[in-house]
Amino acid sequence: MDNLTNIFRNKKLKLTPQRIAVYKYLQSTKEHPSAETIYKALQADYPTMSLATVYKALKTLVEVNLIQEINVGEGNFRYDGNVHPHSHIQCIRCGRVDDIEGICFTDLNDKVKDYVDYKVLSNQVYFYGICKDCQEKMKKTK
Numbered sequence: 001m002d003n004l005t006n007i008f009r010n011k012k013l014k015l016t017p018q019r020i021a022v023y024k025y026l027q028s029t030k031e032h033p034s035a036e037t038i039y040k041a042l043q044a045d046y047p048t049m050s051l052a053t054v055y056k057a058l059k060t061l062v063e064v065n066l067i068q069e070i071n072v073g074e075g076n077f078r079y080d081g082n083v084h085p086h087s088h089i090q091c092i093r094c095g096r097v098d099d100i101e102g103i104c105f106t107d108l109n110d111k112v113k114d115y116v117d118y119k120v121l122s123n124q125v126y127f128y129g130i131c132k133d134c135q136e137k138m139k140k141t142k
C-alpha cells in the first residue's frame, strides 16, 4: 500500500478509493479485463462505484502510464496492469487476451525506420488466433 501511495504521489495523482481499487484489480489479474469486467468485479466491494467512474479511473491511470490500454479492435478496449512493452494475442472466438512472453518486437521500430519519415517511438503488435480452450471445444463439437 505504501508503494502505491508513492507511485500516485510521483504521478501527482490524488489517491481516490476508486483509482486504487481499479489499479489494484489490474495488478492482480493477467486476464486483460474490459471496463465492464472490472466494474462487475469491483461491485461487491464498491457498490456505489458506477461504470462511468471505472472508465474515468481507467482513463486517468492510462494517462499517467500506470496501466495500459489495449485496443483489440471494433472499439473494444482491454486494460493491462503490465505497462512494460509486450505483445498480445486475442482469441477470435471467446475474446480472451493473453500476453506473449519471451519474444520482443521492439526491433520492429528499427526495421520500420527505413520506410517512413517518422522518428519511430513504439509499436503495438497484436496477434489473433484460437485459444487452447476454444480449440478443445471445437474438437468436441465435431
Ligand SMILES: [Zn+2]
Pocket: 091, 092, 093, 094, 095, 096, 130, 131, 132, 133, 134, 135
Ligand atoms: Zn477462446
Ligand SMILES: [Zn+2]
Pocket: 032, 080, 082, 086, 087, 088, 098, 099
Ligand atoms: Zn498484457
